[in-house]
Amino acid sequence: MLNNWVVIPTCLPLVRRRCHACTSEHFRANGKFRVNANHKLLDAWLLVLCTGCGDTAKLTVFERTNVRSVRPELLDRLHANDLGLAAELLQDPVVQRRNRVALDWRDAWRLDTGGSDHLDREVLDVSVRFTARIPLRPVRLIAEGCGLPRAEVERLITEGKLVSAVRLGGKLSGDFTFTLKR
Numbered sequence: 001m002l003n004n005w006v007v008i009p010t011c012l013p014l015v016r017r018r019c020h021a022c023t024s025e026h027f028r029a030n031g032k033f034r035v036n037a038n039h040k041l042l043d044a045w046l047l048v049l050c051t052g053c054g055d056t057a058k059l060t061v062f063e064r065t066n067v068r069s070v071r072p073e074l075l076d077r078l079h080a081n082d083l084g085l086a087a088e089l090l091q092d093p094v095v096q097r098r099n100r101v102a103l104d105w106r107d108a109w110r111l112d113t114g115g116s117d118h119l120d121r122e123v124l125d126v127s128v129r130f131t132a133r134i135p136l137r138p139v140r141l142i143a144e145g146c147g148l149p150r151a152e153v154e155r156l157i158t159e160g161k162l163v164s165a166v167r168l169g170g171k172l173s174g175d176f177t178f179t180l181k182r
Helices: 072-079 083-091 093-099 138-146 150-158
Strands: 002-009 014-016 026-038 041-050 056-066 102-104 109-112 123-130 162-164 176-181
Touching (some): 002 138, 056 093, 083 093, 123 138, 138 150
Parallel strands (some): 002 123
Antiparallel strands (some): 002 109, 014 026, 041 056, 123 176, 162 176
16 A cells, blocks of 8 residues: 655745855745836845844845736735745745755655554555655655654665665655565
8 A cells, every 4th residue: 555645844944045244044035025116127036034133135036027028927926925936936946046045944844644554564655745845865754754763764775675766865855655665
């Protein structure tokens, strides 16, 4: 029987970027946007607050863009300070690259295993689904989901009792499956 595990974000991740006012390297997004129009050109930024001093920084969403090329729904969501849009834009690789930032997902996600009835099975087939692009180590997910220490999970991989079509050594942010034989 295939078990379904889901990795769910619990809040917006921290933005890793150096603060110009203090020594902090983390900013928190609160879903606020700033939109500025200059004739037919539009600029939009996602505002983030330094976790150390509270200073505000702007992450460029778009700049000097013709108003007509922006979808009206997007403009409405920007003006409404849509938290869902903030989450989407933070995960957008283009926005991250343009602003030279990375995301820190520490303490911003949880694993839903659907209960603990799977722990006593001899063979465990699991499908892990991500609802957001959260880069995590599969070893950590498996350890948390099965209630095992990470070292034990590493040993099971080495012994061939834990197998997957994906490499379990690095980080993943996409769906995968694995089989655990006890």
